[in-house]
Amino acid sequence: MNKLWDKLLIGLCCCALTLTAGTSAANIAALLVAVIFSVISQARPNSPASYAATLLYGVFCLFSGEALMLSPLVLYDAFCTKFYPAMLLTAAGTAINITSLSENIFPLFAVMLVSLTLSQRTSLNAKLSKTLISTRDDSKELTMQLVEKNKAMQRNQDYEIYLATLKERNRIAREIHDNVGHMLTRSILQLGALSVINKDDTVGGALTDLSDTLNTAMTSIRSSVHDLHDDSIALKPAVEDCVRPLRDRFSVSCDYDFSERMSRDIKLCFIGIVKEALSNTAKHSNGDSIKILIREHPALYQLSIADNGSCPENITESGMGLSNMRERAASVNGNINFMSDSRGFRIFLSVPKQKLTKQEI
Structure with a gap:
């Protein structure tokens, strides 16, 4: 969009410069050719068609003073792309037609200088825009990578906590199985032996209730140890x-x-x-x-x-x-x-x- 505004400004300056020389058919024809070649360069930037149009207009400038008056409009694209052959042809055309442009030579140089300045400014803005976009994309990419790394670190921390939890559950299950479970088993066996040798009917009912309680506790401990051991397998x-x-x-x-x-x-x-x-x-x-x-x-x-x-x-x-x-x-x-x-x-x-x-x- 900046190039369009630049060309509009340069085109107005070139038109004003041409009008000072009169509105002859040659001037109008040169204006139309310059506009057409400038549009080609704008539509297909950095393409063979753009370079060919700029180079061909430079050739016209060798033989036509009217075309030379409008050369800043076409040279704008040559300045942007640093297409030196077109610049050299325009300079040669200026040297050849300098006598016919004696009155307008300084205004022409001024418009060329404006064209060169605007092209350099636009090229610099384009480079800065690309750098800004690249920096912004790199920043987003780095941010996404940091987010992923943070998530990975959180997952690793959660996994380490989970492993530590599993080890602790396994230790608790082993302690219960090896200590409490064995003591309960021994108590149940001793109680069973005591029930066999007991001859007192009043004590027999209490022993039976105690045996049922111990068996229920043993079943509960087995179930708890089993659940802990299930989770302890990673x-x-x-x-x-x-x-x-x-x-x-x-x-x-x-x-x-x-x-x-x-x-x-x-x-x-x-x-x-x-x-x-x-x-x-x-x-x-x-x-x-x-x-x-x-x-x-x-x-x-x-x-x-x-x-x-x-x-x-x-x-x-x-x-x-x-x-x-x-x-x-x-x-x-x-x-x-x-x-x-x-x-x-x-x-x-x-x-x-x-x-x-x-x-x-």
Whole structure:
């Protein structure tokens, strides 16, 4: 938009300069040619058409004093792009026609100076605008990166807190199981022995009530310890522990997207299958890459393990490894598939979300 206003100002100055020389047909024709060439340069900036129009008008200036009077309008684009051939042709035309422009030579130089000044100012503004836009974009990008880094730091902190919580829960569950649970079990056994040797009927009812109370307490403690132990199994660190010995030989990538509300049985199933799959990969695969994916969907959990080693398309499940993985998948009502081709071997497991029976500790 600045260029349009600059050209309008330069055009008015050129028209005023031309009118001082009269309104002959040559002057009007030169004005039309200058406007047309200036429009071409404006419509297609920095294009071959723009350079050709500017250069051709410079040639006209060699033979026409009328065209030279309007040269600042066309030279504006040459000044902006530093197109020196057009400038040299205009200078040569000025030298050739200097005698015919004796009265208007200084006004012409003044308009050329205005054209040069405006072009430099506009070019500088354009550069500053680009720099401003680039700086603003860089600032936004850095801000977004900082936001992402802050989120990642918060996630890492939350995860460390979660791991610390799991360790503490595991410790509490172990303490209850090893100490309180054993003492209650011993008390129940002693109470049972005392009930057997007791001959007093008045005490027998009290012993029975006490035994029921202790059994209820034992059941409650078992349930609490079981719940604590369910949460104490962290799937991601367990998978990382399985992967760590293979990182010297394989390029391993792990993609996790699941909540820690996953049940203990499914966690144990996934850990067992990952261990078995990585063991088979280390023994039989000639590849160098392993990809592990664990995802949670609204209705199911998904586990995918793939390597890029070459293997036959037909898989014989005669070994214990694949059979064990099928048994683990069946224990949680999951569906497991093994796929192999020239691109590698892949294990795909899907487990529906459902309420599984909790095992006794």
